[in-house]
Amino acid sequence: MEQRGCGAWRERRQWVVFMVALVLFWSGASAQIRYSTSEELKEGTVVGNIANDLGIELSTLKDRGFRIVSGSTEPLFQINRNDGILYVNRKIDREEVCERSSVCLINLKTVLENPLEIHYVAVEVVDVNDHSPSFPDKEKRLEISESALPGARFQLQAARDSDSGQFSVQQYKLSDNDHFRIEVKDRGEDRKIPFLILLKQLDREVTKKHVLLFAAMDGGKPVRSGTSEIKIEVLDVNDNSPTFTKDVYSVRLSENVPIGATVIQVNATDLDEGANGEVRYSFGNEVDRKVRELFILDSITGEITVKGVIDYEENNKYEIDIQASDQGLAPLTTDKSVIVKIVDVNDNAPEIEATSFSNAIPEDSKPGTTVALISVNDLDSGLNGKVICSVLEDLPFKLMSSLQDNMYSVITKSPLDREKQSEYDITIVAKDEGQPSLSSVKTISVVVSDVNDNSPEFSLSPYTFYVIENNDPGGSVFSVSASDRDINENALISYNILRESGEQNKWASFLNINSENGNILALKSFDFERLKTFQFQVVATDSGTPSQSRNVTVNVFILDQNDNAPGILYPVSANGSAEGVEEIPRNVNAGHLVTKVRAYDADIGYNGWLLFSLQEVTDHSLFALDRYTGQIRTLRSFTETDEAEHKLVILVKDNGNVSLSAKATVIINVVDPKEAFAASDVKSSVKEEEENSVTFYLIITLGSVSTLFLISIIVLIVMQCSKPTDYSSTYLQDTNNDGTLCHSIQYRSGDKQYMLVGPRMSIGSTIVPGSNGNTLVIPNHKRRASIEVRS
Helix, strand or coil, X not given: CHHXXXXXXXXXXXXXXXXXXXXXXXXXXXXXXXXXXXXXXXXXXXXXXXXXXXXXXXXXXXXXCCEEECCCCCCCEEECCCCCEEEECCCCCHHHHCCCCCXXXXXXXXXXXXXXXXXXXXXXXXCCCCCCCECCCCEXXXXXXXXXXXXXXXXXXXXXXXXXXXXXXXXXXXXXXCCEEEEEEECCCCCEEEEEEEXXXXXXXXXXXXXXEEEXXXXXXXXXXXXXXXXEEEECCCCCCCEECCCCEEEEEECCCXXXXXXXECCEECCCCHHHHCCXXXXXXXXXXXXXXXXXXXXXXXXXXXXXXXXXXXXXXXXXXXXXXXXXXXXXXXXXXXXXXXXXXXXXXXXXXXXXXXXXXXXXXXXXXXXXXXXXXXXXXXXXXXXXEEECCCCCEEEEECCCCCEEEEEXXXXXXXXXXXXXXXXXXXXXXXXXXXXXXXXXXXXXXXXXXXXXXXXXXXXXXEEECCCCCCCEEEECCEECCCCHHHHCEEEEEECCCCHHHHHHHHEEECCCXXXXXXXXXXXXXCCCEEEEEEEEEECCCCCXXXXXXXXXXXXXXXXXXXXXXXXXXXXXXXXXXXXXXXXXXXXXXXXXXXXXXXXXXXXXXXXXXXEEECCCCCEEECCCCCEEEEXXXXXXXXXXXXXXXXXXXXXCCCCCEEEEEEEEEEECHHHHXXXXXHHHHHHHHHHHHHHHHHHHXXXXXXXXXXXXXXXXXXXXXXXXXXXXXXXXXXXXXXXXXXXXXXXXXXXXXXEECCCCCCCCCEECCCCCCXXXXXXXXXXXXXXXXXX
16 A cells, blocks of 8 residues: 555656646747736836846847837837846736736747847736725625525625736635535636535524625735625525536537537426426526627527637637526526537638838848748648748749748848839738638838949030120029939939149139039130130039949030120221221212221121111212111212212111110312322322221231131030030131121031021021020031031
């Protein structure tokens, strides 16, 4: 006997050791770190230092994005990235978080990036005694027959305490009496069912009613309690309770069975007769609301049928208390439990949880870079809960399974280019192996961040601008614009003018550029008569690291303005004034050339086209002035009555929008033929000197214009040789036989040819709108090497 007792003791000890080892192993597998904290603590209360416990350097917490992975609701705990301390984020109500659970364990998943690390932390929320026991009813009425024998049991409504463990209901007490006592049946999980036990038989003739005070107390310090009043009415006679035909009722039921399906039928009999032997069935007092919503019990037949949707994932087993009672005046009842085991079917699609560890991934990331972590869960069991994941479309991403079940990493499988596609929607499909198979889809968005791999691009190359002379110094004359296919700082462009030494870039010193918008300002006023065209380069540089830049050539053409008044070349007196004296014989015929007024204008086009008119004349019938050539001729022969001296004031003006003019005065003396011949010898020498003076001024003017022409031709040849462009320009200068200088400039831009002309224009030429009358568009005739404008 002793050996057999020792052997049994050893077996029990080995079993206890095995269970303890199993619990310790399960705790180590379910979490790396475990903390404990009480409920109802203030926000910010420290739970533990995760960084110290895991051996993580505090300086790396922020850079590695140390955080708790949580769902859509506000998390109960948070991590301070500065010191790695886990603290309470919001007030915890254990009864809300872990309803009626003996151990309230909250599992947290913490994540570190670069490299990716996942740590599991379990926090046990310890209950505090903040609730008192309470009964569903403050007053309980019982009817007990006087024939009830000592030991009869009457189930009472149990008190409820939202707290758990030692703070739940621990004991019941009954007020002092001679007939009853309380017996408690412990069903585990804080379920203590009180029964009223009859100590000695009742005598209705002595006492018809018994009033007892029923108290429930928890195990806190101080103790909290709740009371209910039990009123017992003593009935007569019915002394047999119903008896169930089976000791155990158990059934297997598939989830999702149709409503109305029969689960099981219970049966009880009563040896009494009449109403005392008529049995009715009902759910026990301890059957909770959820079970009553799922099942319905026929009170007459005892058949249990399905009322709601049965879900294996919600609960895989139900224990239903059935109470059979007779219909006697003092009904007798018998309790029996029905065990319903739920069989799983494949009715749950996999659930995909995607946690992105990077708001954006650089476009120069190497293949194999981790983008996100995917976890998959299926509430079904067996093959119904085994899941296979894949990426739906052909994208530069793929799934890689991890060591942990149902965990996947989304990584890049090929290079990325943000300029081609800046964002990807990765569709992940999770499919279980049930029959029939169920699947679910999750789409995560991955943003590709920019890398400075594109240079700025100008909208035109080269730029060609036309600037009217006499512009305001410091004002904007034109602008350039560049764009960059990158974004943000990599696309933030600044402009500057390339200022290199050399003849080609010397005019760039008279320009300035707004570095932000590319507006180019002229620091000085341009003069067409000194400068007709020049070239410089603008550099556009982005703000990336390292920066990218690009150059563009800017060709500038200066357009003429009417800013020069006509100059009188002849007549010019010795003191420099525009006055002269002419003598003609009285016997000249009509049409005789008296003299010719010569003038010039430094402007071109209409601005340099001069017209002559008589502003003042002694006799309009004697002289006429050619408005284009400035020739003064006689209209008729002189008579004896005509005066001998005539004064003509000639007005010379150009054809600019705002016309400028000059005046010349010619005194004509009419003499006899003999005096004219004598005077001609005297004046020939003077005449020769004056003409020499006029010729000298004309040579200076032509020389200046020719020099500007040659310089312009040389500059254009250098420009053409250095970089081919689609424009050409030719400068022509000529002296009109009429004594008026004629200026013309030809150039080509794109498919149009332009000419700036002097006083006469060819037939077929067209004035370009907005050119102030200075620019002509020359028709592009076939097989013509050059286009001339002739007077």
